[in-house]
Amino acid sequence: MHQTRPVDGSGEDRLDATDRRIPDALSERYVLGPRIGGGETSSVHVAHDRLLGRRVAIKLFDAPASSVETLRRQEREARLIASLDHYAVTTLLDAGVETADPARPQLYLVMEHVPGGDLRRVLRSGRLTWQQVAWLGHDLAEALDAVHAGGFLHRDVTPANVLVATRDADARLRPKLADFGFATEVGALPGPDRSASATTAYLAPEQLEGAEPTTASEVWSLGLVLLEALTGRPDPSQEDVAVEGGEGAVAVLEIVRAMTRRDPAARTTLRRAAAGFQDAVMEEQVRRRDARDPGPAASEAARLAALRRYNVLDTPPEKGFDRVTRVVARTLDVPVSAIAIVDVDRVWLKSRRGVDREEFDRPVALAMTAVDGADRPWSVRDALQDPATAEHPLVAGPPHVRSFAAAPIVTHDGHRLGALYAADVRPRAFTAGELETLGDFAAIVMNELELRLASRRALFDR
Template identity: 40%
Template sequence: MTEGSPGFLNGRYRLKDLIGRGGMASVYRATDERLGRDVAIKIFDAAAATEIDIARQQAEINVLASLNHHSVTTLFDVGVHRADAGRPRIYLVMELVAGADLRRRLDQDPLSTRHIAQVGYDLAEGLDYIHGRGVVHRDIKPANILLAEYSSDSRTRARLTDFGIALFPDAARMTNQGLTTGTAAYLSPEQARGDRVGPPSDIYALGLVLLECFTGETAFPGQPVQSAVARLLRDPAMPETLAPAWRDLLTSMLARDPEQRPPAADVVLALRQAVIAETGRHRVMETHHLDADEPQRLDEVARLEILDTPPDGTFDRIAALAARVFSVPIAIVSIVDTDRIWFKAHHGLDLKEIPRDPGLCASAILSKGPWLIEDARRDPRALANPLVAEGFGLQFYAGVPLTTQNGYNLGTLCVLDHEPRTVTAEEIATLEDLAALVMNELELRLESRRAVHH
């Protein structure tokens, strides 16, 4: 091809196949012949040459040029294609992400809960980054989420793309000639009303995307006007099978009042914990070649004969030591049974058991590591928990699992406070050492009882 032909840009980029087409631009796979690598090139249509179109294209360039994050596609170069005399076309050269977009992926097969948590975590990190730089994406939807596949990595990484309508939140009213900007099915309520939007709008859209990953269906289908109005009248339906932690998170992200939605940093925290929990569950299943490990975990609880034993001063002292290390009023050695959480030691708390569902220990045992809630008033995982929302007033929780030698989590050693606080790596390491001491004591007591019986 020669310079200026439709398939050759700036004497450097040779176009290959069409990857996708939008309302104002087309994206091609291309080869950067100077550097010998494949790239993605977005070429704006020749018809998109009005003053508003040019301003929008320049805004996208400005936004992309200011961003550098692993969850956001990278801009390499910008140029003007002049093959059609008198109708120059701006093009963007971006990294080529190997993998399908989320829209195509959802059309093929449902995602596992672990995969949803990983995708959500990557996207929340990207939103936290761009929001911190004063950028609002305004068009979060499955088609604008690329799933990068790396041969050296065991999991897919989600990347945000298409910043064509992204603007800074202090810009003028974010509409175009009175029309709401964005994709109807994923608009936030404030976008649907044509109001000024900010970072909470992206949080709402991400909530819709994650909900769709679980259900396989768009929460607000239909024609644009019908879809936009629907979210002003009702909240999206949550499937009954959704785990409580996911339900709490998505409910907070999908609040109609933007002030009630968590900031991206809190969503990152919640989804990070979801990744840990789901990955831990997945690894246990792989290790034991089981569809679910709960029956085997309960067998371990029964094997250690710990539910009906009398109070033990050793466990009480360990709990008291944990409370002193963290300078908190409450420390618990818990065992999670089928429907109850039993407190083998309960320093600072006059309770011996609670139902399993509201107990944070039931969530902590799904993790392969520490489970931390440093400020329950801001953590989406805990906002709706009755221990937080009701009279008990829990604001801080740090728990590490009590793990048997064959990898099953029986319960936790946890510390609680009525005030938010942060923890250090040294404190967590101490809590893990104390949890290991609890497990050693449990095994020693079992051996002692068996020796007496024999």
């Protein structure tokens, strides 16, 4: 029998009770909490995973699959989400079918829980800054492009289907494209029990006139979502829109306008939109640095362009890079090792061992990445005694690093993308031989990035 009492524990592990019955197949592992979303045919609940001690989201289809077509549609949604390994798409953790009544099987999906709610709820508090819209647009455009590359259409791109992790008001938002209940293969016609889309307010003009959805129509839908986030209204006909933020804000608005052109053939592509959003933020950062110190601006712009060339930021873990950090930790006998990539406003860890956080603000983390430092590996014997590193989050907080060695990751044309570093929790002087070894591993990381770039170019040149 499903338990409705709150989960014992504190903080993130405590859930309010719910009257909803959980399928027997889930009841031993999960405790179901309150409803946090859903639609006409399903409900989404927050739940506690007893085995792993974490929060998850469970999607329960309200109507048991009484027809073969309905069950196939629900299974198609599960397989689609499982096939999309993308940082801006909700992650499917498990799926199954409740078969207590063999004549009426019921599907359930167990997904990652994204705290903070959906974009619709976020926008109730007001418009986003243009920088937030730019990053939102970049991540969602890449996610939707990945869906299309997999041969599918989402069919319901709306603010309600974009989950946003809770962040500070001025921080970069981290969206997740969710709810693939209306998804179909590109070019496929809806089945007899399927409408073209769940939300007509975000349909492209050609769909309202009776045309079938295409990848271009989903560019429109995403553009309308971003227009609403930027201006407060999902109305592409509005003129004399005032957006604050100078050149960057204007650039973002122009991209959104290009996504919501009435003629589908005239709309920009998702890849161009994603690149444009990223360029707008990067160029603004360069302008700010140029105002403070004109000298390094040109070289920083070139470095950021080189970084974008490798398309490594926010990519999932990869065995080749994880193997490097694992071998570095073992070879140098350190508890902490990481591949750090320096973005516009943050330092992001492509691979990490002994570190819980995935990224850090750039100003406080830059001292440990060697982007502005030497061309050769270097080290700090006691980070607490060095003013440049004493306030670093990994020094001031867990895992309380005391010494580290860093080797810059440098492209063939001389741009420093970041660094490979090894760190210890005690003061330590790294030897010349150890620094040389770390430098060799950093070269392997760069070679791995070059191989990924060459493979991607070969794929698109076919």
